[in-house]
Amino acid sequence: MFSSDIRGRFRSMMDLQRLRLLNELRSRRTIAAVADALSYSPSTVSHQLSELQREVGVTLFERDGRRLRLTEAAHVLARHADVLLARVELAEAEVAATAGAVTGVVRIVAFQTAAFLLAPALADLAARHPGLRIETVMSEPDEALEALERRGCDLAICDEYEAVPRRRPAGFAFEELHVERVKLVVPRDHRVAGGTPVRIRDLESEVWAGGAPTESHGRLIIEVCRKHGGFTPDRRHQTCDVLALLALVSAGQAVTLLPELARPERDPAVAVLPIAGQPVVRRIFTAVREESLARPALAAVLAALREGRRAKLVR
Structure with missing residues (x-):
């Protein structure tokens, strides 16, 4: 149990930003990684964490070589910080909802080809809500959910393949945005390039290009070849970049799988x-924290994405 002196110190501690830094350190493990993620200097992060430890009055960090290891007290505090930060976000969203103004910053992390869905929505939002600032980062879906x-963001746009379903963390609200088919992409003069549906098992001897096994695109290729072809693909080239994949295929160096939204047909x-x-x-699909759903700015972004989806279906 905390002493009465420690309880007094703890009750006076109201700096939520330092609590956020603690949570970031718990997940990112190094001060350098926290500093890089939040655009701070490592010395600033270190100083703020030291101040947090001083304010709480108990040891939160111990040196483990060149890293800081969180003590049990730090893990306890971080769990409570999650609750506090969630309550603050809920309060901010509800207060913003009473004002009704669509302003402020919405931070989005999305995978690469989601830009084809996101860009039209951003144009619509810029016209309707000039006081709204949208910031985007392109990253793998697992990283977006993290x-x-x-x-670290307000909205994640993720994808999943039926062969490789994605996790659904508790406390998030999910909404399906788009469904499409995955196509086989081969060189124009390939032996199977006749326009008819191709059996995956006929490509067992091919060289494949795709994401790493830890990435969804890489897992997709492995699972599709296993399920539809009964073989393990020869994955010599590892990348999720659509332009790089198309370059490899067009040069006759690989075959791959790409969803329709990637628009592989643009390469003749x-x-x-x-x-x-x-x-x-x-x-x-989109994912947001449940406590942020009442925020008008985030609601406007989700509505713009829905409208774009409906427009695509009408066309």
Whole structure:
């Protein structure tokens, strides 16, 4: 139990930013990583964490080589910090809702090809709400969800393939935004480039290009080849960058899988073909923290994304 002196110190501690730094250190593990993520200097992060430890009055950090290791007290405090930060976010959202003004900053983390859905929504928001500032970072969906959990962003746009479902953390609100098919992409003069659906098992001897096994695109290729073809693909080239994938395929150095939203047909040197048998489907969804749903700025962004989806369906 805390002493009465420690309780007094704890009750006087109201700096939520330092609590956020504690949470960031818990997940990122190093001061340098926290500083880089939040655009602070390492010395600033170190000083603020030292101040937090002084204010609480108990040891929160211990040196472990060149790293700071969180003590049990720090982990306890970080768990309470999660609750406090969530309550503050809820209060801010509800206060903003009473004003009704669509202003402020909304930070979005999305995967690369989501830009084709996001960009039209941003144009619509700029016209309707000039006081709203949207900031975007392109990153892998797993990283987007982690950023949302750490409150490093307000909205995550993620994808998942039926062969590789994505986790759904508690406390998040999810909404499906787009559903599309995944296509096979091969060189224009490839032996299977006849326009008819292609059996994956006919590509067992091919060289494949795709994401790393830890990334959703890499896992997709592995699972589709295993499920539809009964083989392990020869993945010699690892990248999730669409332009790099198309360059490899158009040069005759690989085949790959790409969803329709990536628009592989824009490269005249490749052939885009349907997969025979059960379709391979990608789903795109948004994720936000439940306590932020009442915030008008975030609600406006979600509404713009929905309108873009409906417009796409009408076309």
